Amino acid sequence: MKFNDLDIINSKLNYQILLNLKYVINKNKFIFSEEVDFLEKKLKKLSHSKYAITTGSGTDSLILSLMALKKLKNKNEIIIPAFSWLSVAEAVLLLGFKPVYVDVDLQTFNLNVEEASKKINKKTLAIISTSLFGRSCDLIKLKKICKKKKIIFIEDAAQNFGSKINKINSCSIADITCTSFFPTKNLGGYGDGGAIFTNKKNYYNRILKLRNHGQKKYSQSDMIGLNSRIGSLQAAILNKKINTFGNKIKKQVKTYKSYQNFFEKNSISGFPKYKLGDSVSQFNILVKKRSLLINKLKKNKIDYKIYYPKPLYKQFKQKINKKIFLNNTENICKKIISLPFNDHSNERHLKVLHILQNIINKNKDYFFEKKT
Ligand SMILES: Cc1ncc(COP(=O)(O)O)c(C=O)c1O
Numbered sequence: 001m002k003f004n005d006l007d008i009i010n011s012k013l014n015y016q017i018l019l020n021l022k023y024v025i026n027k028n029k030f031i032f033s034e035e036v037d038f039l040e041k042k043l044k045k046l047s048h049s050k051y052a053i054t055t056g057s058g059t060d061s062l063i064l065s066l067m068a069l070k071k072l073k074n075k076n077e078i079i080i081p082a083f084s085w086l087s088v089a090e091a092v093l094l095l096g097f098k099p100v101y102v103d104v105d106l107q108t109f110n111l112n113v114e115e116a117s118k119k120i121n122k123k124t125l126a127i128i129s130t131s132l133f134g135r136s137c138d139l140i141k142l143k144k145i146c147k148k149k150k151i152i153f154i155e156d157a158a159q160n161f162g163s164k165i166n167k168i169n170s171c172s173i174a175d176i177t178c179t180s181f182f183p184t185k186n187l188g189g190y191g192d193g194g195a196i197f198t199n200k201k202n203y204y205n206r207i208l209k210l211r212n213h214g215q216k217k218y219s220q221s222d223m224i225g226l227n228s229r230i231g232s233l234q235a236a237i238l239n240k241k242i243n244t245f246g247n248k249i250k251k252q253v254k255t256y257k258s259y260q261n262f263f264e265k266n267s268i269s270g271f272p273k274y275k276l277g278d279s280v281s282q283f284n285i286l287v288k289k290r291s292l293l294i295n296k297l298k299k300n301k302i303d304y305k306i307y308y309p310k311p312l313y314k315q316f317k318q319k320i321n322k323k324i325f326l327n328n329t330e331n332i333c334k335k336i337i338s339l340p341f342n343d344h345s346n347e348r349h350l351k352v353l354h355i356l357q358n359i360i361n362k363n364k365d366y367f368f369e370k371k372t
Helices: 006-027 034-047 058-068 087-094 113-118 139-149 201-210 232-265 290-299 327-335 347-362
Strands: 051-055 077-081 098-102 124-130 152-156 176-180 194-198 215-217 283-286 336-339
Touching: 006 232, 034 051, 034 194, 034 232, 051 058, 051 201, 058 087, 058 152, 058 176, 058 194, 058 201, 077 087, 087 098, 087 124, 113 139, 124 139, 139 152, 194 201, 232 283, 232 347, 283 327, 290 336, 290 347, 327 336
Parallel strands: 077 098, 077 124, 124 152, 152 176
Antiparallel strands: 051 194, 176 194, 283 336
């Protein structure tokens, strides 16, 4: 059983996309074209941000955002979640900042805002939050804290693009928001791509140059940048996919709620409850006996993933972090499992629920029982 129905989603769009690609190929303008301008305009509107800049990937978006910050003397610490995809730690380390790891909440798998707040000191330059699995972090609270402490707030929205908090688009809250168009993301391309959103003109101007070798004009650079531009072909694909993006999120919400109802009916806990506005792109659950459950899933040919098996402080051979041990992060890494995320109305999803029910009937002790 496939992990998601990307094959179905993409096959429905491929005819239209191929026509678009043919048009772009015939024009022979592959970088900085009207397709890229069009995509940036659409992204700006969708995210309710003043500025939207496309980039080469979600990882590049994080790197460029950090490059855009004015490095201040004695301010080199960046607070990040200990449980996330490794790009966030990678970007911080690559630019020579010190990552300060903060534990996450067991209920949401996102940065614990109170813990993050306690780690702020004179050396803190910024906080980066990650909104994992399509569930927004408490961005409003974080924004208030960052404003009060005069530090920069960056949001990694690679997994929750399209989410809302109190009807506000989640990409318009932080000082700088990064996202990814990796194929499996909410808005997924046919290859790598990313974007940055901001309401602040100074960041916009800097990032615009930074993604193109720091150039002011052709061959005139006043800062060291990257080559991180989305191509016209990728932009043309995303311009088509963005039209069906809203529907895709509605379906994701229904799939998530279907899993939530299923486990609640079985009196099983260990997963975050759906919150209005979240774009919920995956269903992750903490289980007591993960390897036994995996054996059963394998026997029944059900695909699964482990997001993520290792805390970020154990990545990249960071010797300095050997003493760090964050309880919730360690716990989640050992107990989390991601179940297939196919459309709720699809036979694939119903089959997964059927097999899970059989597993639960015989082995309920694999799961955490809901306390009554
Ligand atoms: C939370 C998070 N941050 C950053 C990234 C990096 O995005 P990309 O793969 O486009 O570089 C990803 C993508 O997997 C992600 O899930």
